[in-house]
Amino acid sequence: MKQSVEKERVPGGASSAVHPVSAALLRWYDAHGRELPWRGTRAPYAIWLSEVILQQTRIEQGCPYWERFMAHYPTVEALAAATEDQVLRLWQGLGYYSRGRNLLVAARQVVAQGGFPRTVAGLKALKGVGDYTAAAIASMAFDVPVAVVDGNVYRVLARHQGIDTPIDSTQGKHLFAALAQEWLPPSQPAAFNQAMMDFGATWCTPRAPRCTDCPIADTCVARHEGTIASLPVKAGKTRVRTRQFHYVYVRCGTATALRRRPAGDIWQGLWEPLLVEGDRALLQQAVRSIAGKGNAQLVLLRQGVRHVLTHQLIVAHFHLLDCGSFTPQLPSGYQWVEEADLDRHAKPRLVERLLALLPR
Ligand code: SF4
Missing domain, CATH: 1.10.1670.10 (Helix-hairpin-Helix base-excision DNA repair enzymes (C-terminal))
Structure with a gap:
């Protein structure tokens, strides 16, 4: 059903056609619009941050993250000067970590060009900013009618x-x-x-x-x-791919083995313990190759932990391999990290669940 269009007076004295449905929704908004921490601002930085955080995130979950980012990095210049590790650490728990990485790249783009672009096309040139986010920033910060x-x-x-x-x-x-x-x-x-x-x-x-x-x-x-x-x-119904993850927390004295997840897969740049993807035979093979003839015992902490992502279902199994004083040979890409320093490494939420199960 198409609506008729009527003329209304707009601020500034100009006459403009306002759709009757739009007029009703604007009146509704005056009375019932949500109170959100960034609503009072026209600052493109604060608006952009809120839009990126709220992509695929519920508003109740996103608000504290927005507040934390604004407290740590009150300006785009401050954010641009951060390291990827610092940003991912603050992002931890929000998921879709490419958004956190893109946030930093885009902040540096903005600083390099001397401020936020004021057009939809200019905003879309920023890393991680698509049609929706560009329209949101352009309309809310710069009054672009989009x-x-x-x-x-x-x-x-x-x-x-x-x-x-x-x-x-x-x-x-x-x-x-x-x-x-x-x-x-x-x-x-x-x-x-x-x-x-x-x-x-x-x-x-x-x-x-x-x-x-x-x-x-x-x-x-x-x-x-x-x-x-x-x-x-x-x-379209998106096909969901199921993956079996065996996470092995290798403990060697006061240290554990971690690696940074590589590009081209989920959780790029986050840290994780030894990962064996596949069935138990692969797990045993991997454990044999790192523990060798040492007498370290593989202990199952929990199995079948389901972690749902947009296009993937991760079924995870958590293990502990306590090597005591024996130092095993780690596969390439892994390094020893003091357990006391674990908090300084940004990790996927699934890995946090494993850490919570570890005997002290
Ligand atoms: S809330 Fe209003 S717009 Fe939405 S379905 Fe009901 S009548 Fe229609």
């Missing part, structure tokens, strides 16, 4: 307009982006984008939308046609 389209916006548009074109198809992406842009009042891009995202996140929610007190219910196609539960439509 609509953001995130999962919440897809849901509101699909339901209100009764659109069943898959949101993950090329056609769907173009269609929804054009529709969001059509609704965007050019004079209020920041407020409107925040209104759409907040409305989707708190009112038009996936499972329990508040249709009875919804400000745009009268014109909501999905409500009239009874299709709320089936919208929006997603076409």
